[in-house]
Amino acid sequence: MSLALLVQKFGGTSVGDVGRLQHVARRIVEVKEEGNEIVVVVSAIAGETDRLLQLAHQITETPNARELDVILATGEQVAIGLLSLAIQACGSKARSFTGTQVRILTDNVHTRARILNIDVERVRQALREGEIAIVAGFQGVNVEEEVTTLGRGGSDLTAVALAAALDADICEIYTDVEGVYTADPDLVSTARKLPRVAYEEMIEVASLGARVLQARAVEYAKNYNVSIHVRSSFTRNPGTMVVQEDRDMERVAVSGIAYDKNEAKITITGVVDRPGIAAKLFGRVAESGIVVDMIVQNISQDGHTDISFTVPRSDFHKAKELVEGVAREIGANQILGDDRIAKVSIVGVGIRTHSGVAAKMFAALAAEKVNIMMISTSEIKVSCVIEEQYAELAVRVLHDTFQLGDPPAEER
């Protein structure tokens, strides 16, 4: 008689050392002994992926992606083995599965593969035999039996995709914070934990650098209607449920303030305003595997225009070089770069239905003399690029402006 089928995902800090691993194991076994069926997804032990990456980069600055995946996948493989041992040491049955063993079939795009299909038969078999199934996050296998990885934060995606494939009752994402907050609690003392957020909000928050949950994983959860519970592996407190949007949520305009210091800005001035120029520029950037975030193009003057965009800070120099090459071809005037920027955003499904939210944000920043360098908006968020040094100030001011520290009249 099973109460529920749970997928529980533990990140690298939750299994940061042997002591934590044993703590996690006890916690899993307790939930299992309440009569639940449990599938655990685990990341590499904290720091291990970086250690492996560093080894590869000591050999070559541009490691072959196939071989890099072979190397990186070992981090999770060690973690599943150790966690299985820790659970067995608690007197429960456990069995580990690599991405190849499960099998989590992906496409061929090494280091950022997409999941095509999950065969859950072996996992179900383990559950039938009363075992806790421990699955390696972050990794898969393609049709040629090559090891692939899903990109940073890919273990979240593994957990959500497994929950969908297994039709699990819930996907619990254990992390080192208590849930999703109105702002980074380290920055804003009045930040509140949100009991619920909508998938759409969570996608924006994740892609904005609040690394609680990988954006692709939330997107996947939304598409397959997987309920996610983001919670702490160190306390028993309920965390934040990530669910389908409902009417109550729209009552509040802004749910939270996010910021991101991992981007850099590139501006191309004096571009001839002709169809196909943007396609050529961003086509070239995309080919090199650099993910562009914000793109802003000003109104054309005298047949010339300026284009600004942001890229991950780690890709800044590569992107700038690339753009300098393209600039000559498209006859641009000048390339400007700035990697001392921050992106500050307000997020909320209520932004759709409340007017004047963006204007209120701009006014609040202006009142503090924070210069806005770029603006980008979507239905449920407004982002501003500002100087990096003002990031913390901006977050605090916006948190106050939208009164996020106050408990809502009716808890959402």
Next chain:
Amino acid sequence: MSLALLVQKFGGTSVGDVGRLQHVARRIVEVKEEGNEIVVVVSAIAGETDRLLQLAHQITETPNARELDVILATGEQVAIGLLSLAIQACGSKARSFTGTQVRILTDNVHTRARILNIDVERVRQALREGEIAIVAGFQGVNVEEEVTTLGRGGSDLTAVALAAALDADICEIYTDVEGVYTADPDLVSTARKLPRVAYEEMIEVASLGARVLQARAVEYAKNYNVSIHVRSSFTRNPGTMVVQEDRDMERVAVSGIAYDKNEAKITITGVVDRPGIAAKLFGRVAESGIVVDMIVQNISQDGHTDISFTVPRSDFHKAKELVEGVAREIGANQILGDDRIAKVSIVGVGIRTHSGVAAKMFAALAAEKVNIMMISTSEIKVSCVIEEQYAELAVRVLHDTFQLGDPPAEER
């Protein structure tokens, strides 16, 4: 036009850090550029297997063998990825293969699996495409797609088995010594490198603790007639060929002196001398996975006998406990244990045809007042268990006694 198909095996010290790994990569590429086809087998980076074992043992003293294999196999998986990257950085093509990918099919005995079959099709495909194939040593996969490992030194076995399956021209075992010596050169200044040794001698030397080459690998090479070349990864000097015995080899009685300090001795006194007692005792020891090396039983007196045997020192306490249990059942008198022993052996295919070799050994030890606690002989070796503190002395004395420091009249 290929000159030869080589299997080259590099151990953990040969790839001990990034610098050594790059050195090994350059060496491989040079041989490839001479027109040879190359399959490389690589062990985990030095210390990595022990690090992983330690992690597992921090969690539990008796780790589940299946999960231990999942953990241990990652050591070689990292090494194949890094070596592939290092070879690619030299401008050559390389492709890594795990045991699962090759695939190296084994039985189900985790942590000490036996190879059943190797499917070389993917490796051959890589060679056809001009790639250097990099295969993970030490690991395989069973029919249920479980990761298995072959036991300590298993990478040697992987290399030899691959050489046999590929019908390679030679299997080169690269190590941190120049070849096989008449005795440990660190101990005996006059020790000489042997140009050739017979498989049988090498099996004895390996099983006696001269850890140049795993005994099972030599046995496999003998059965499949794979020529092995043991040589240094740090110099270009020719090493030692391990080959079929020929007539020349028998001219010399003793080829080398080996010693082993990794054993412990257990003696059971006053055992009733009745059929089935030894079977019961050693059956029980074998069940627990402990490998017994020497067994000596004295002539029965008054219907009672003493049995002594040696086990790996790491299994000493476990074995002693076990034997104490069995002793009660078989009505033995006393259990004695000693883990401060050493085994010193003379090895040579000539021992078969030369008389008085063993007597000469005993006399040499007696002249130095070294007490012999156990003796065991085979066709091509004589081993004596002595007090540990006399091991080095015994090796030097025996090396002199059999004149191994003198260059032979006709170099073998």
